[in-house]
Amino acid sequence: MSVTTVRRPTPAPTPEGSLMELPSSTAGGAALAHAFAAGDDSALEELYRDVSSLVYTLAVRALGSAADAEDVTQQTFVSAWKARETFDPDRGDLRGWTVGIAKRRIADALAARAREARRAQAAQEHVPTVGADHVDAVLLACEVEALGDPRNRIVALAYFEGATHQQIATRLDMPLGTVKSHLRRSLTELRHRWEVSDVAS
Template sequence: MSLAVRLDTDGGEPMVADLAVDPAPDPRELARRFSAGDDTALEELYRDVSALIHTLALRALRNAADAEDVTQATFVSAWRGRDGFDPDRGDLRGWIVGIAKRRIADALDARSRESRRLAAVKDVAEPAVSDREADAVEIAYDIEALGDPRRTIVSLAFYEGATHQQISERLDMPLGTVKSHLRRSLMTLRERWEVNDAQAS
C-alpha cells in the first residue's frame, strides 16, 4: 500500500488515502489529465512524486512533521493552481518540484520569524524571570495595564507574531505610529520589570 491524495467530494480538498501501488503513469498523459481537473490524475501524481517531495522537504527542514506538512501543502497548492500549468509547455514533475521549493522556503521563513519573535520576547521578559508561571501572569497583567492601543499592538506582536505591517493594516494605523507605540510600550515594560526586580532583591 502507498499513500495517495483523494479529493473530498464535499470540499474539493486533497486528502491522504491508501491506494494500491500502480505502475508509473505516462508523464504526458498524466499532465494533460491533471491540467483538465481529473482527480484520479492527482492521485497518480501523488504516488509518482510524493516521496521525492518529502525527501526534499526533510533534507531542508530536518523535521519529519514539517516535511509531511510541506508535502501535503505542495499538492494542495498544485491542485488549486492547476489552471496555471500548461502541459504543452512544461514538465509536470518539474512544476510540482518548483511548488515544493516555494513551500519549503515558506516553512523556513515562518521558522525564522518565530525564532526572531521568541528572541524578542526573551530579550524583553528575561530580566523578570524567576518563577516562570508567576511571571507569565505578571507579564499578561502588565501588558493589559498598558491600555489601548498599546495593549493591542503588543499582544498582536508577541502573542500572535504579527509583523509591524500586519498590525498597521489590521488596526488601520500608520506604520510609523505602530512602531512608535511598540517601542514605547517595550520601554515601559522593561522599566517596570527592572523596578520590580530591584524591589524583590
C-alpha cells in the first residue's frame, strides 16, 4: 500500500495567536483529494461526512423541498464519484469541486421545475424562476454557517445584522482585535470557498 510511505512536507510553523489554523476541509484536503481521485471508496465516505450537510442544506434552502434536496445530495456524490478521474487532486479543491457539482445539480432541478411550470401554464407569461445568483447567495449563507462558532456568529452580526465591530466585541465579550482577526480570517475563507466552487462549476 503506497499511501503508508508517502512523506508530506512539514507545514510551516504557525505564528502564535494569529488564528492561522486552516479549516479541516483544507487541512485534510490533499490526502483526501488524492485518495478520492485514486478511487478509494473510504475517501468518498470522508468527503460525504465533510460536505454532505453543506450540500444538503444548500439544496433545501435553494429548492425549498427536503425530498428534492435528498435527490440532489445523492446525485451530487454519485456524480462526483463517477467523475473522480476528471478531478485533478494537485490542482483542484475537492470540497469546492463537489460544491460546484451540487450547484449544477440544483440548477438542473430548478430548470426542470421551470420547464414543468411552463408546460403547466403554457399561456402564462410569468414563470417564477430562481436564478443562479440566488443559489450563490444561499451558498454563501451556508458557507457562513460552515465557518463554525464563533466566526459564523461574528460574520452574521457584522453583515446580516449590521453591527459595528465594537458592538460585536461588546456583545460577544471579546477583545476588538480578536473580532477583527476572526473577520479577516472569515472573509479570506469565504472568498476562497466561493471562488473554488465557482471555478468548479
